[in-house]
Amino acid sequence: MEGTQVDASRIGTDSAPQPTPRADEYLTLDALCEVAKLLTGVSDPIAAMPSVFGVLASFMGLRLGALALLQEGGAPRAGHPVNPYVIAATATGAPTQPSACRAIPQAVARHVFRNGVALVSRDLAEEFGREALPPMAGTERLAAVAVPIRDQAHSPFVLGLLCVYRDLDGGGARHLDTDLRVLNMVASILEQSIRFRRLVARDRDRIVQEAREAIRVAAEATAVPEPAPAPALEGIIGSSPAIQRVTNQIRKVAPTQTPVLLRGESGTGKELFARALHALSDRKDRPFIKVNCAALSQSLLESELFGHEKGSFTGAMAQKKGRFELADGGTLFLDEIGEISPEFQAKLLRILQEGEFERVGGSKTLKVDVRLVTATNKDLEQAVANGSFRADLYFRICVVPIVLPPLRERRDDIALLAQGLLERFNQRNGMHKRLDASALKTLAGCNFPGNVRELENCISRVAALSPDTVIVADDLACYHDHCLSADLWRLQNGDRSPIGGLAAGPLDLPVLPRRPDPAPEPARAVGDGDAAEREALIDAMERAGWVQAKAARLRGMTPRQIGYALKKHGITVEKF
Known part of the structure; x- marks a missing residue:
């Protein structure tokens, strides 16, 4: 192919290439035609690569094909010989694997990524050692052909490479020139x-961002002053602006029949708000039925919600009404709705659309009138995007989404909540303990990744263990750095979160109060790590024209993580 650069020293000149038989030429053309059909007719070309490698094996005898791609946002790092890459596809159809899996010899990958030219090895074991042979080679006499995949035509930037192998037995070396030309054509496609x-992905992200910005501007233009705070709902403690916004939304939507989706981290009190929604509706005298979808298997969940007829399955000794029937005329609360399987989603969608269903094992169609309230701590939009949650079901349940604030965003309520939870503990256990001002101040400085549930556990633990009637700061576990949830909070990073739910992601952490040490520790110098991270962040923002979404792709981060990092390092975003 015109413009292809080949490492000629690796092709060798020990024998002149022999003419290719005419039959081989037809097979080569057939192979290219099939590859073109596969790669131009799919939305995800990476997923089609195992089939492409199968075509090359069937038509041309090229074995053990593999595709390597740079990791998203990958960039050369100090001390690393090549950009970080993964094996994105193989002939076996295995999922993404690390570069150390030996599907492509690392020396071959290093050569192609560094130099941007194709590589042909006439004897892989002789040139790179036996450890370079792929795990399923079956022979030591293998030739390798590897070609770069560029970001754009004639671009020096290599974003990946294709590699295939050919047996040298039976005169296989005479096909290497043709193999190189074909593989270059496949790489171009x-x-x-x-x-x-x-x-397409970039345009989609841009359109979504523009739509969100338009919605935000429209909301600000039509915003009206919030009404004076209404009395707190029964069982809900707090007067912070965050909790007032939620209670105002609950009061507005409660009189309607509109489905409500309560969103928030684990422990924010989703069931409590669902009960408040029911209590304010005209269904308050009818049943409030709750189901935890994550606690039941698909078969049990179907029986629990729809009921079953006698004898419909082993153990069904009598007819049983489902939760939909029991909630007729009232409210049904489905907690952890994001955990149900795709198969059950289709069954749930029908009753939400038609208001009718059949019991398990029955044929009689039943109709119910139920107000549906659901809750989740999962990112349902991401679940819809990756296909694990049905879009039509999402739009059915997410008519009025209400986001419950985590406890760290309503710190003004922590003192009231702590005292209310301690009063509940005293009533249950016949005690008369109370919180000192120092303890309340310490609690207000904690992050509480487990939210109100964690605060309740903290109060119960310190009340049970404190020796005196008055609980002071010294009695709290976090004051002695023994708080396990604080350790979980510190372990959060951009890739994973032990806390889970909507709390995932890097966050600025306030320093927890500690008991004074007998002698102060000497001051320690700040390391170079933060400075290097700040410089890298500024460099990425400058290269992206100070567009956070583009900088996120360059750094292998999400826009949300870039926003937190900018705030953490005190970097002011330039406006143009």
């Missing part, structure tokens, strides 16, 4: 497919 997919 793949480049176009990947580029098109990225353009």
Whole structure:
């Protein structure tokens, strides 16, 4: 192919290439035609690569094909010989694997990524050692052909490489020139497919961002002053602006029949707000039925919600009414709605659309009138995007989404909540303990990743263990750095979160109060790690024209993580 650079020293000149039989030429053309069909007819070319490698094996005898791609946001790092990459596809159809899996010899990958030219090895074991042979080679006499995949035509930036192998037995070396030309053509087709997919994804992100910005501007333009705080709902403690916003939303939507989705981290009191919604509605004298979807298997959940007929399955000794029937005329609260399986989602969708269903094992169609309230701590939008949650069901349940604030966003309520929870503890256990001002101040400085549930556990623990009637700061576990939830909070990073739910992601952590040490520790110098991270962040923002979404892609982060990092390092975003 014109413009292809090949490491000629690796092709060798020990024998002149032999003419290719005419039958081989037809097979080569057939192979290219099939590859073009596969890569131009799919939305995800990476997923089609195992089939592409199968075509190359069937038509041309090229074995053990593999595709390597740079990791998203990958960039050369100090002390690392090549950009970080993964094996994105193989001939076996295995999922994404690390570069150390030996599907592509690391020396071959290093050569192609560094130099941006193709590599042909006439004897892989002789040139790179036996450890370079792929795990399922079956022979030591293998030739390798690897070609770069570029970001754009004639671009020096290599975003990946294709690698295939050929047996040398039976005169296989005479096909290497043809193999190189074919693999270059496949790489060109793949480049176009990947580029098109990225353009579509970039346009989609831009359109979504513009839509969100338009909604925000419209909301600000039509915003009206919030009414004076209404009396607190029964069982809900707090007067902070965050909790007042939620209670105002509950009061507005309660008189309607509109489905409500309560969103928030674990422990924010979703069931309590669902009960308040029911108590303020005209269904308050009818049943309030709750179901935890995560606690039941699919078969049990179906029986629990829809009921079953006698003899419909082993153990069904009598007819049983489901929760939908029991909630007829009232409210049904489905907690952890994001955990139900795709198969059950379709069954749930029908009753939400038609208001009718059949019991398990029955044929009689039943109709119910139920107000549906659901709750989740999962990112349902992401679940819809990756196909694990039905979009039509999402739009059915997410008519009025209400986001419950985590406890760290309503710190003014912590003192009231702590005292209310301690009063409940005293009533249950016949005690008369109370919280000192120092203890309340310490509690107000904690992050509480487990939210109100964690605060309740903290109060119960310190009340049970404190020796005196008055609980002071010295009695709290966090004052002695023994708080396990504080350790979980510190372990959060951009890739994973032990806390889970909507709390995932990097956050600025306030320093917990500690008991004074007998002798102060000497001051320690700040390391170079934060400075280097700040410089890298500024460099990414400058290269992205101070657009946070673009900088996030360069750094392999999400826009939300970039926002937190900018805030953490005190970087002012330039406006143009």
